[in-house]
Structure formats: C-alpha cells, structure tokens
Amino acid sequence: MAHMASTAPSPVSPEPTATVHAGADGGSASRPRMLSGMQPTADSLHLGNYLGALANWVHLQDTFEAYYFIADQHAITVRHDPALLRRRTRATAAQFLAAGIDPNKSVVFVQSHVPEHSQLSWALQCLTGYGEAGRMTQFKDKAAREGTEKASVGLFTYPVLQAADILLYDAAKVPVGEDQRQHLELTRNLAQRFNKRFGPGLVVPEPHILKATGKILDLQQPDKQMSKSRGGAGCLFLLDDPKISLKKIRSAVTDTGREVIHDPERKPGVSNLLTILSTLSGTGLEDLQATFVGAGYGDLKKETARAFTDFVEPFQTSVHELLCDTGTLDDVLAEGAAAARKQAAARLEVVYELLGFLPGRP
Numbered sequence: 001m002a003h004m005a006s007t008a009p010s011p012v013s014p015e016p017t018a019t020v021h022a023g024a025d026g027g028s029a030s031r032p033r034m035l036s037g038m039q040p041t042a043d044s045l046h047l048g049n050y051l052g053a054l055a056n057w058v059h060l061q062d063t064f065e066a067y068y069f070i071a072d073q074h075a076i077t078v079r080h081d082p083a084l085l086r087r088r089t090r091a092t093a094a095q096f097l098a099a100g101i102d103p104n105k106s107v108v109f110v111q112s113h114v115p116e117h118s119q120l121s122w123a124l125q126c127l128t129g130y131g132e133a134g135r136m137t138q139f140k141d142k143a144a145r146e147g148t149e150k151a152s153v154g155l156f157t158y159p160v161l162q163a164a165d166i167l168l169y170d171a172a173k174v175p176v177g178e179d180q181r182q183h184l185e186l187t188r189n190l191a192q193r194f195n196k197r198f199g200p201g202l203v204v205p206e207p208h209i210l211k212a213t214g215k216i217l218d219l220q221q222p223d224k225q226m227s228k229s230r231g232g233a234g235c236l237f238l239l240d241d242p243k244i245s246l247k248k249i250r251s252a253v254t255d256t257g258r259e260v261i262h263d264p265e266r267k268p269g270v271s272n273l274l275t276i277l278s279t280l281s282g283t284g285l286e287d288l289q290a291t292f293v294g295a296g297y298g299d300l301k302k303e304t305a306r307a308f309t310d311f312v313e314p315f316q317t318s319v320h321e322l323l324c325d326t327g328t329l330d331d332v333l334a335e336g337a338a339a340a341r342k343q344a345a346a347r348l349e350v351v352y353e354l355l356g357f358l359p360g361r362p
C-alpha cells in the first residue's frame, strides 16, 4: 500500500481540540499503554509482519503496558472459510508467543472475544464521513483486486473498527507498519472529533513507526509491500518449509547495476534485501554495505538466506510445540480476553454516557 495520503478535512465536523491523556484511567503512569494487532488472514505470518511489527512488539512489552490482539473480525471483511479462520487464529496466537510475546507481561487476546470492539465501532461509524472513509487507500487497493461492486461494506468500514480497537484501550502509542499510517490518522481524527463534540472521552494516540523496517517489500514486486493476502513468490511466510523461502530469496528481483548499496529509490529490490539482512542479523546498514564492497547480488542473497534460516528454524519449532497443546493456548487467550474486557467495558461506558445512551440495568 502507498504511503500516507494527506487526510482532507472531514465533512462531518471541524477539527477538534479536547483531549484525554493516556494514563488518566488507562496505562499506569510508569508504563504508558500500547496496542497493536494482526489479522489471521493466512496460515502463516510473513517476514514483513515479523520485522515491521512483531519483533518490535517484543521489545516494547517491557516499556509499555501492551495489548496485542488477533484481529479475526477484520479477517472476515473479505470472503473467508470458517474452518481456516479458526486454525489461523490459533496459528497467529502461537506465532505471537513464539516470537517472544510474553502473556505474563502483555495482554494477548482475540478481537471477537471482546464485543466492545464492535460496539464502539458503531458509535465511531456515525462520526465518520462517507467521503473520508472512501479515501482510505488500503480499501481502494483491496477493493480493486475484486472490483468495488463486490467489496463488502465491512471492508469499507474496516478502518473505523480499527479506530475502535485502539481507542477502547486508551493507547498512547500504536506501533504499526508504514501501511497503517493513514488508518492511524483517521483514528486520531475520530478521537479528536468525538472529544470536541461530546467532551473528553477518548485518548488521541501517536503512531510508533520504525523507519528502517517500516515497510518490507515484496521480493518479486519491490514497489509493493509484502502482504499475506497477496502471498506469492515475493512473500516469505514464516511457517513455510524453509526450502521454499530460500528459493524465493534466490529468485528475488534485483536491480540494474552490480553494487550492493542501500538506495531505495534507484535500487528498491537490493535495498529491501539489505534491510531484511540488516534487521535479522542486527548489523547496521552502513557496516553491512561495507562487507559487500566488491561482492555481488548473489552474495547478498546467500547471506540473506542464511540469516533467514537461522531465525526461522527455531521459530518454527516453538510454533509447532505451542500448536500441539491448543488447550494451553486457548487458556492464554481466555485470560487475555478477560483482562482486555475489563478495560474495554470501562472505556465504552464513558463513551455511551457521553453519547447520551441511557445506562442499562445491571
């Protein structure tokens, strides 16, 4: 998906001023709250999900009170198979844990286990302009694949559900890939609009985008980002047989010229491989380029393949162990849902009150 497009002023209301601060009744003063999620739209996450999001989540759980969720409601915005969805939801949870998300430090849960997401989403949809939703480039991209006529209303309103996901938890920071920047801007606009109209009820979150790995590109089409739903020969799935991935790395599209240098404008394919190798190996781009002076694209691919294998083999072993014991995995998710609901219900109550909904009898 393209970089963030500028968000035009909303047709629904002028831009707002009132804000609620994170930590007011959300994240503790010492650890601000943070939230992020992934869709269970494939049997496996891909390297972009890992480097652009998951690996950062692991670090962030020490400094933040973190909420990490599996966005199964987002996964039904396009046609899906129920049995596959069930399997993929567990597989995604297992990959979170195998990557190092610790349920004793972070709240790990499944979106559909917390009904407040849909409830807040409805309230926010009523604050979102039709044109404003129509400008979301991810909708345009996904709808273009099947044709806009066939795209579901759920796909259209998906960014508003995403806004609800974030705003329920008073998240101060949302770590996302570059592709989600526009959605986060919508979330901020909706929170500000709500606060201006009804009084301070929602925390306005900040994006937390790591530039170096913000966007891992498709190995075959380095003008597009690696994506689960597109998959294909340019996508490195973490749970594929490593032999398949190594072949994909060997066949990665490179660029004209011979030099192994990081120049995303002129050499998007080579720069992408360098970014991958740099992040997987923990070697800075400058140092890495120095090791390739006089070497060629074949050497770069070989080193990238080696680093990928070193990472993915132990990762796969832990995922398989976790999936062998679904009872324990489901217990982790149930505990996560209980903790998430506590916070989500409290925030929704404030929102309903400000909206003027009568309190229901307990």
Ligand code: ATP
Binding pocket: 036, 037, 038, 039, 040, 041, 046, 048, 049, 050, 051, 052, 053, 175, 176, 177, 178, 179, 180, 213, 214, 215, 216, 217, 225, 226, 227, 228, 229, 230
């Ligand atoms: P889909 O194609 O179904 O949208 P996806 O591969 O884009 O799947 P998501 O579940 O939409 O994955 O995103 C999960 C997280 O991974 C988000 O934080 C997103 O920003 C990040 N992410 C997805 N693709 C990439 C990528 N190629 N590079 C970096 N981060 C990515």
Ligand code: MG
Binding pocket: 179, 227
């Ligand atoms: Mg996506």
